[in-house]
Amino acid sequence: DTGVSQNPRHKITKRGQNVTFRCDPISEHNRLYWYRQTLGQGPEFLTYFQNEAQLEKSRLLSDRFSAERPKGSFSTLEIQRTEQGDSAMYLCASSTDTTYEQYFGPGTRLTVT
């Protein structure tokens, strides 16, 4: 199966620590998206890449958050100085240029204590 993969699946960290998540999209997909999902809510868009270019960032993405996709393949999402409010599921999705369908990974569940 060559679906979207995310690592780690779970991360527990203490407030103030930095964390980094990785997403590997479907290999032929040049678009990559990050979403955040809190309990009982739908996913909320965070940011989007077309190849290596980050084309859009949501207002939800504070300056403590940074995302990269250096070679247009995998992407990383880093959260600096984590806060308890950052606790959520972080979802990655990918798509081609020619379809509206986004394929989601299993997510990384972050718990900030």
Add this chain to the structure above:
Amino acid sequence: GNSVTQMEGPVTLSEEAFLTINCTYTATGYPSLFWYVQYPGEGLQLLLKATKADDKGSNKGFEATYRKETTSFHLEKGSVQVSDSAVYFCALSDPMSGGYQKVTFGTGTKLQVIP
């Protein structure tokens, strides 16, 4: 801006019952509409889609019709199974909102099917 409103859950049904989950949307352009399903502990899976008015998306016995006049995309299934227990998200993608395919999701409806 774009938004999606779906009925609150949880919805509890007996096996083989008829399912309807209501979804309405607001969009500035001509969006594509989706239903995603999230099983416990898993990521979202695309269940079905419709890209223009009057299109019917269908998959695994689920159906939804894109109704532009009522801005709705209600999910239906004639006979639910225990394995359909999951959270269902209605969503839209509006190419007019920035020229890329950002998906706006509803808050989700939890479905529980009991034997």
